[in-house]
Amino acid sequence: MIIAETNRLILSKITVDDAPMILELMNSPDWLKYIGDRNIKTVEDAANYIQNNQLKCYELYDYGYYKIQVKSENLKAIGTTGLLKREQLEHVDIGFSILPDYHGKGYGYEAASEIIKLAKTTFNIKTLCAITLPINKPSINLLEKLGLSYQKRVKPFEEDEELLLFAKDL
Numbered sequence: 001m002i003i004a005e006t007n008r009l010i011l012s013k014i015t016v017d018d019a020p021m022i023l024e025l026m027n028s029p030d031w032l033k034y035i036g037d038r039n040i041k042t043v044e045d046a047a048n049y050i051q052n053n054q055l056k057c058y059e060l061y062d063y064g065y066y067k068i069q070v071k072s073e074n075l076k077a078i079g080t081t082g083l084l085k086r087e088q089l090e091h092v093d094i095g096f097s098i099l100p101d102y103h104g105k106g107y108g109y110e111a112a113s114e115i116i117k118l119a120k121t122t123f124n125i126k127t128l129c130a131i132t133l134p135i136n137k138p139s140i141n142l143l144e145k146l147g148l149s150y151q152k153r154v155k156p157f158e159e160d161e162e163l164l165l166f167a168k169d170l
């Protein structure tokens with residue numbers, strides 16, 4: 001189900017058929033370095049992950065994470081972006097991740113800008129936040145381009161390092 005379209009991209013709901021892409025994404029070097037190893041090692045693991053995360057979010061909330069497809073590449077799915085309400089954070093969180101071959105083409109900005117528009121107009125979200133490791137320069141660069149500004153250091157997850165919290169009022 002398509003939820004938005006930009007010049008070059010289509011954003012649509014993730015299904016269990018996206019398991020091979022999610023497996024590749026969650027084992028890409030930047031995901032492992034900046035987000036962490038979620039121990040998703042087979043297509044079946046990825047399908048279960050989708051079932052228990054993205055599909056569950058669609059049931060609980062109006063919004064969630066969406067796959068990013070490139071129109072000029074026969075709708076190849078190159079990553080995900082979307083919104084998540086984490087119990088550890090006050091506001092809805094925006095996130096994004098793209099397969100390495102598709103970094104540096106402006107796809108992250110194009111897709112996440114559309115998510116911010118949806119957050120405001122369709123989902124009526126008043127404030128968005130984002131968390132990132134301080135060493136994740138591509139993510140910080142993208143958050144700042146999207147108009148989120150640095151707030152403070154936070155430690156929302158016991159087992160993790162300190163993260164930078166960004167936010168933007170819509």
Ligand SMILES: CC(C)(COP(=O)(O)OP(=O)(O)OC[C@H]1O[C@@H](n2cnc3c(N)ncnc32)[C@H](O)[C@@H]1OP(=O)(O)O)[C@@H](O)C(=O)NCCC(=O)NCCS
Pocket residue numbers: 030031034035095096097098099102103104105106107108109110131132133136138139141142145
């Ligand atoms: C963070 C991440 C999504 C950024 O993706 P991206 O698509 O490369 O990011 P951007 O949209 O900012 O584009 C990057 C560069 O593409 C360049 N670019 C090339 N062609 C472009 C075009 N047609 N339009 C716009 N920018 C273009 C831009 O110069 C931009 O760099 P700049 O902002 O320094 O000018 C990506 O690095 C990623 O998936 N990282 C791993 C997962 C991760 O860490 N997620 C965040 C967790 S907190």
